[in-house]
Amino acid sequence: MSVTLHIIRKDLRHFWVLATLSVVFSLLETLGWYWAVIPFAGGFSSLFVGQIIPVVIQFILSVAVVQADPTVGDRAFWRTRPIPPGALLSAKLAFLFLVFAVPSLLVNIYLAVSMDASLPVLGGMVIESTGMILVEALVAAFIGSMTSTLIQAAAALLGAVVATAVVASLIPDLPLFAPWRL
Numbered sequence: 001m002s003v004t005l006h007i008i009r010k011d012l013r014h015f016w017v018l019a020t021l022s023v024v025f026s027l028l029e030t031l032g033w034y035w036a037v038i039p040f041a042g043g044f045s046s047l048f049v050g051q052i053i054p055v056v057i058q059f060i061l062s063v064a065v066v067q068a069d070p071t072v073g074d075r076a077f078w079r080t081r082p083i084p085p086g087a088l089l090s091a092k093l094a095f096l097f098l099v100f101a102v103p104s105l106l107v108n109i110y111l112a113v114s115m116d117a118s119l120p121v122l123g124g125m126v127i128e129s130t131g132m133i134l135v136e137a138l139v140a141a142f143i144g145s146m147t148s149t150l151i152q153a154a155a156a157l158l159g160a161v162v163a164t165a166v167v168a169s170l171i172p173d174l175p176l177f178a179p180w181r182l
Contacts, residue, residue: 003083007091008098011065018061023103025054030107030129034114055136058100062137063144063153065095096137104130 012019029051069088108129112122140153143160147153 003087004091004094007069007083007088008095011068011091011095014068015061015064018057018064019099022054022057022061022099025057026100026103026133027107029054030104030111034111058133058136059140059154059157060150061099062096062140063147063150065092066141066144067148067150067153092141096141097134100133100137101130104133 069092105126108125109122111117112125117125140157143153143156147156
């Protein structure tokens with residue numbers, strides 16, 4: 001447990017700026033329209049601030065955290081004092097949960113309480129938004145674990161998105177929401 005906490009503290013020291021930006025844009029994404037900080041009418045600026053920037057920061061932070069401690073190579077500081085793989089994995093997952101899920105969870109609870117939402121509505125809000133954030137973070141972390149630089153991770157993600165759009169556009173009656181048909 002102390003090794004896991006050591007890694008989490010190290011990641012918070014190194015990535016505190018990105019973590020703070022992630023929390024701020026998570027607040028803006030969820031509460032920006034509610035507090036009228038972001039105009040609800042739409043437009044590129046509200047889409048950019050409310051939807052695109054949070055996902056980009058989340059991707060960068062997830063990849064950077066995963067790639068900060070390579071398991072092999074000349075930068076692995078635990079060569080002389082090995083860290084168990086379970087402790088490293090749990091530290092990285094706990095960091096992602098702490099930075100992404102906890103603020104989203106608290107913001108959704110605040111939003112549901114301020115709107116006098118029922119418990120099932122609160123549960124739906126938390127599952128939808130926090131779950132989606134964690135899925136995005138885990139996909140970014142997975143891509144980050146398979147690549148060695150942020151540029152490679154971004155290229156791999158872009159390639160996956162393009163390949164998915166091309167393959168999905170070839171399927172004539174896809175029952176899911178198909179944004180490539182709009």
